Amino acid sequence: MIDGEDVALLRRSQVPHLRRKIGIVFQDFKLLPTKTVAENVAFALVVTGHSGSVVREETDRALSLVGLTHRRGHFPRELSGGEQQRTAIARALVNKPRILIADEPTGNLDPVTTWEIIKLLVRVQELGTTLMVATHNAEIVNALRQRVLHLDHGAIVRDEKEGLYAA
Amino acid sequence: MSRLGYVLSAAWQGFWRNPVMSVASTLTVAVMLLLGAFFVMTDRGLQAAVGILESKVELIVYLEDDAKPTDVLELRGRIEADPAVDAVVYVSKDEALQRLKEIAARRPELAIETVSTNPLPNTLEVKLRSAQETRRLSGLLREEVGRGVVYDLVDNPTVVDKLLTITSVLSIGGLVVLGMMLFVALFVIVNTIRIAVHARRDEIEIMKLVGATDWFVRWPFIVEGMLVGAFGAFVALAAIGAAAGPVSNALIGFLDILPVSLGPNFMVQLAAGVLAFALLVGAGGATLSVRTHLAK
Numbered sequence: 001m002i003d004g005e006d007v008a009l010l011r012r013s014q015v016p017h018l019r020r021k022i023g024i025v026f027q028d029f030k031l032l033p034t035k036t037v038a039e040n041v042a043f044a045l046v047v048t049g050h051s052g053s054v055v056r057e058e059t060d061r062a063l064s065l066v067g068l069t070h071r072r073g074h075f076p077r078e079l080s081g082g083e084q085q086r087t088a089i090a091r092a093l094v095n096k097p098r099i100l101i102a103d104e105p106t107g108n109l110d111p112v113t114t115w116e117i118i119k120l121l122v123r124v125q126e127l128g129t130t131l132m133v134a135t136h137n138a139e140i141v142n143a144l145r146q147r148v149l150h151l152d153h154g155a156i157v158r159d160e161k162e163g164l165y166a167a
Numbered sequence: 168m169s170r171l172g173y174v175l176s177a178a179w180q181g182f183w184r185n186p187v188m189s190v191a192s193t194l195t196v197a198v199m200l201l202l203g204a205f206f207v208m209t210d211r212g213l214q215a216a217v218g219i220l221e222s223k224v225e226l227i228v229y230l231e232d233d234a235k236p237t238d239v240l241e242l243r244g245r246i247e248a249d250p251a252v253d254a255v256v257y258v259s260k261d262e263a264l265q266r267l268k269e270i271a272a273r274r275p276e277l278a279i280e281t282v283s284t285n286p287l288p289n290t291l292e293v294k295l296r297s298a299q300e301t302r303r304l305s306g307l308l309r310e311e312v313g314r315g316v317v318y319d320l321v322d323n324p325t326v327v328d329k330l331l332t333i334t335s336v337l338s339i340g341g342l343v344v345l346g347m348m349l350f351v352a353l354f355v356i357v358n359t360i361r362i363a364v365h366a367r368r369d370e371i372e373i374m375k376l377v378g379a380t381d382w383f384v385r386w387p388f389i390v391e392g393m394l395v396g397a398f399g400a401f402v403a404l405a406a407i408g409a410a411a412g413p414v415s416n417a418l419i420g421f422l423d424i425l426p427v428s429l430g431p432n433f434m435v436q437l438a439a440g441v442l443a444f445a446l447l448v449g450a451g452g453a454t455l456s457v458r459t460h461l462a463k
Contacts, residue, residue, distance in 0.1 A: 013380075020378035032370055046173050047379035095377060 003098055020048055023092030023100040023129075027107035029084045031076040031091075037083075038063065038072040041090045048095060062090040066120060082113035089120060099130045106137060114140070138165035170383075177387035181363040182394050188362055189395060192355040196399025196448065197406070199348035200441050204407055206341035207437060213334045226305055227321040228291040232260075234316045239289075242316050246293055246308075251300030256292045263287040288318060299331065349448065356395055356452030360388050364457060389453045396449025400442045407437075 001007070003021055010018060031040050042059045050058070063069045066086040076084055085105060092100055102121060106114040118140055125131040135141065141148060141164065148163025149156050158166070182189050228246075230239060239257075247255050258266075264285050295301060301322060311317040364371070374384050411434075 016375070016378045016380045018378075019376060024376055030369070030373055030376075032373065043373065044377035046170065047374045047377060047383055049170050049383070091377070 016048075020095050021098045023089075023095065023097035025085070025088050025092050025100065025102040025105045027104040029076070029088045029108075031084060031087055033076055036073050036075055037068055037079070037087050037090075040076070040087055041094050044091050044094050058094050058096075059090075062094040065093065065124075066090045080113070081109050082116050085109065085113075085117050086120065089117070089124070093124060093129070097129065099132060100124055102131070102133045104135055105133065106135070106140070118144070141165035174383075174386045174390055177367075178390035178394060181367070181387060181391040184366055185359070185362050188359045192352070192359040192395050193398040193402065195355045196352050196396055196445055197402035199345070199352045199448075200400055200403035200445055201406055202341075202348055203345050203444070204403060204437055204441055206337070206345060207440075210334065210338055210341065211433065213330065213337065217330050217334060226293040226295070226301070226308065228293065228308060228317055229319040229321070230289040230291065231316060231318045232288065234289075238316045239291075242311065243291060246291065246304075249300075249304060251296055251304055253294040253296045256294075258290045258292055260285045260287050260289050263290065352399075352448055353452045353455070356392055356449060357456040359395065360392055360453045360456035363388060363391055385454070385457050388457045389450050392449035392451075392453025392456075393446045394449070395452075396445035396447070397442065399449075400445035403441060403445075404438050 002018065005018065007018060032043065035043060038059055041062055042055050045055045045058055060069070063072055066089055068083060068086050068090065071079065071083060071087075076087070079087065085108075089100075089102075089105075100121070105121065106117050109117060114137070121131055121133065122144070133140075145162045145164070148158070148160050148165070150158035150163075150166065228242075243255050243257065246252055264287050267287065293304070295304070305320060305322040308317065308320050312319060371384055
């Protein structure tokens with residue numbers, strides 16, 4: 001169930017509209033190499049049919065939220081790993097989703113950058129977006145002390161309100 | 168960038184991302200359209216020729232000298248009632264002789280001996296609306312021979328018959344060749360678009376993740392297919408335009424008995440038809456191509 005809708009009953013034509021309520025961030029960023037930072041972020045708005053002025057405003061807002069306004073004209077290959085992941089987070093947030101799902105968002109990053117990204121994600125959560133992070137990083141889980149769902153072969157084996165990482 | 172702007176620029180980039188493939192499919196479409204236009208034009212020309220010849224098709228009914236005028240009138244009425252008949256003209260023996268004398272006066276090699284009796288029969292000249300009906304009508308009239316009114320029948324529909332055969336063979340052959348060309352063009356377009364889809368698979372993945380609809384993903388490829396069609400149409404029409412002058416001059420020299428003119432109106436219709444067909448084939452091929460990809 002997402003936002004009162006049973007996703008198992010959704011028609012194929014309704015799936016895109018569900019996806020607009022969910023922002024997704026990946027371990028490998030999935031940025032388009034031929035587009036600049038701003039174009040990568042704006043892409044999510046353009047392909048969901050927003051007008052030019054909305055695209056510009058929302059792109060600027062998302063870039064300033066992740067602190068990349070000064071890098072807007074650069075291409076992904078000119079950015080550090082952390083900056084690339086921040087671009088991906090800006091793209092995931094630009095459609096103002098209800099939920100942000102991050103799949104191993106720090107898997108490709110060094111420890112310092114990892115904490116930058118985690119801080120950014122916590123900030124997003126504080127601004128009112130439900131945040132769901134899939135991770136194998138015990139340090140992150142133990143430091144955040146948030147609700148932990150422990151999955152084993154696809155089944156939930158543990159659900160704790162302020163849980164810790166358990167191997 | 169707006170939605171429409173995105174679709175158009177993605178289609179344009181897609182076309183030029185793989186220029187060899189795009190140009191190959193454009194030329195295939197152009198060849199198909201050229202063949203199609205050639206068949207349409209030839210068919211039109213032959214139909215015009217058939218029309219002209221048809222207007223000259225006549226059946227001549229020779230009447231018995233001693234046929235009763237009421238019987239002749241009755242026969243004439245029956246022939247006129249047939250929907251395939253345009254007009255029936257009665258030519259009397261005397262008129263026929265008069266005509267013969269007029270022809271003889273202009274042609275010195277023909278000398279008319281003074282004859283005591285007029286050997287020419289009274290005739291009915293039957294003008295037909297449609298050459299296809301000649302055979303049926305002459306069959307009907309042939310049954311009248313020997314029943315006291317009709318003495319003999321002259322029909323000469325062989326030229327029209329041959330033209331009609333050529334037209335139908337050409338139409339069927341044209342359709343078959345056109346069908347094969349359509350298949351080849353669709354095959355090439357489907358593969359061109361498939362390569363374009365493959366080149367942009369990351370972009371498509373992200374589009375779907377952020378909630379673009381299937382139609383939004385499809386449109387750039389369909390427009391790219393239509394670009395292939397439109398360029399093909401322009402190539403074909405340019406070739407027709409360049410060839411039209413010399414070819415029609417040659418045809419006029421060759422077929423000067425037939426005043427066949429296709430006219431500017433027809434050429435505008437042909438150009439519009441070619442363009443519309445090309446766009447349809449391009450869009451159709453692209454739709455076929457992305458349908459399989461998006462179903463995944």
